[in-house]
Amino acid sequence: MGSSSSQSADVAGPTQLEDKYYPEWIKNPENIKDLSGRVALITGVSTSSGLGFYATKALAARGAQCVITVRNVEKGNAVKADLEAKLKEEGASAKPIAVMKMDNCDFESVRSFAEEFKKQYDRLDIVCNNAGVMGLDVQMTKDGYDIQIQTNHLSHFLMTARLWPLLKSTAEKYGDVTLTQVSSGASEKGGPTVDTSDLNNPHPSHGLLLYLAPFVLGGTTGHWARYGQSKLANVLFANELQRRLKAAGLGEKMKSSSCHPGLAATNLQITTQKGGGMKDGAGYQKGGQSCADGSLPLVMAVAHPTLCEGGAYYGPAEGRTGAPIKTTNANPMAYDEAVAKALWEASEKAVGEEFKL
Numbered sequence: 001m002g003s004s005s006s007q008s009a010d011v012a013g014p015t016q017l018e019d020k021y022y023p024e025w026i027k028n029p030e031n032i033k034d035l036s037g038r039v040a041l042i043t044g045v046s047t048s049s050g051l052g053f054y055a056t057k058a059l060a061a062r063g064a065q066c067v068i069t070v071r072n073v074e075k076g077n078a079v080k081a082d083l084e085a086k087l088k089e090e091g092a093s094a095k096p097i098a099v100m101k102m103d104n105c106d107f108e109s110v111r112s113f114a115e116e117f118k119k120q121y122d123r124l125d126i127v128c129n130n131a132g133v134m135g136l137d138v139q140m141t142k143d144g145y146d147i148q149i150q151t152n153h154l155s156h157f158l159m160t161a162r163l164w165p166l167l168k169s170t171a172e173k174y175g176d177v178t179l180t181q182v183s184s185g186a187s188e189k190g191g192p193t194v195d196t197s198d199l200n201n202p203h204p205s206h207g208l209l210l211y212l213a214p215f216v217l218g219g220t221t222g223h224w225a226r227y228g229q230s231k232l233a234n235v236l237f238a239n240e241l242q243r244r245l246k247a248a249g250l251g252e253k254m255k256s257s258s259c260h261p262g263l264a265a266t267n268l269q270i271t272t273q274k275g276g277g278m279k280d281g282a283g284y285q286k287g288g289q290s291c292a293d294g295s296l297p298l299v300m301a302v303a304h305p306t307l308c309e310g311g312a313y314y315g316p317a318e319g320r321t322g323a324p325i326k327t328t329n330a331n332p333m334a335y336d337e338a339v340a341k342a343l344w345e346a347s348e349k350a351v352g353e354e355f356k357l
């Protein structure tokens with residue numbers, strides 16, 4: 001049975017595709033280190049058919065205390081029950097999953113979450129910034145930012161900044177902290193850009209493939225260019241964080257990376273279709289892989305025994321599908337230090353606070 005069959009927390013779910021790698025891959029200790037005693041934070045785990053669900057299950061099965069964030073706690077509690085039931089069914093002696101509220105469309109909610117997290121936990125070893133939306137029309141949040149850049153990048157930037165003291169003390173004490181930003185192939189294809197002078201630009205410049213996306217997928221170039229921008233921002237943030245970690249003397253004890261799942265059958269494309277950015281989300285998913293298989297690059301990025309590397313980029317071997325590998329982002333801008341620095345400064349300005357290491 002494919003992973004996407006578990007939809008107890010969903011109303012209508014994505015296409016069901018067979019798992020090719022996940023069930024065996026996650027059982028192999030050569031793929032995931034022992035995570036006993038570690039605390040892992042995974043954002044955006046509100047459904048049993050999302051990448052965050054399978055990443056959390058894999059980390060919890062190897063001993064991590066997993067904390068998931070959701071904007072709707074009722075949905076989070078349904079996912080918690082499903083995760084715990086599946087872990088039990090599979091014979092894993094996992095710790096209970098903790099659910100915490102964080103709305104990525106609301107900076108105040110992000111700040112409250114981070115302050116509460118610091119009260120409840122005395123270490124933070126793993127961060128998987130996974131919450132995201134794709135290809136939606138322009139919508140301004142109450143903070144005045146477009147929904148795609150705020151949900152996918154700015155709130156994760158703010159959350160990481162607020163959790164920095166805990167991340168730093170964990171790295172200094174235990175020497176092995178990993179963070180990954182969940183990006184997308186849309187950060188690479190044809191070369192989207194980040195407009196650091198105006199993160200709300202409804203039409204940041206985009207590469208050929210994102211220009212053509214509306215003809216194939218639906219929506220407008222704006223839907224897709226803003227998605228490409230937000231996902232390129234994930235990679236730029238990860239790489240700039242790694243440079244700053246190195247400069248702060250923490251480059252070996254804390255590793256910041258980015259990753260992408262290929263094309264994975266989740267609710268993402270369904271939500272995009274509902275938001276007017278795609279004609280046939282479920283149909284598009286048929287060229288991809290199961291949600292569980294798509295979660296493996298996320299897991300590899302934060303928990304592989306030997307391949308976790310600062311500044312690295314992880315994804316499926318064949319691009320859209322395949323076993324997880326360490327790869328490189330095909331967009332040269334992803335490695336542009338001047339753009340990454342400008343994005344860091346633009347992000348500080350947007351969230352209204354400095355992120356100093």
Ligand SMILES: NC(=O)c1ccc[n+]([C@@H]2O[C@H](COP(=O)([O-])OP(=O)(O)OC[C@H]3O[C@@H](n4cnc5c(N)ncnc54)[C@H](OP(=O)(O)O)[C@@H]3O)[C@@H](O)[C@H]2O)c1
Nearest residue numbers: 044046050051103104105130131132184263264266267268
């Ligand atoms: N699936 C793919 O093929 C694919 C490809 C490339 C990249 N990705 C990336 O993978 C990540 C996970 O997506 P997915 O495919 O697993 O889709 P998903 O099942 O739709 O998961 C996205 C999660 O983000 C949460 N989210 C959205 N807006 C939020 C907000 N304002 N506050 C808090 N949570 C919010 C959603 O919660 P709600 O239920 O509350 O909306 C949901 O739990 C995203 O960053 C996406 O860009 C996915």
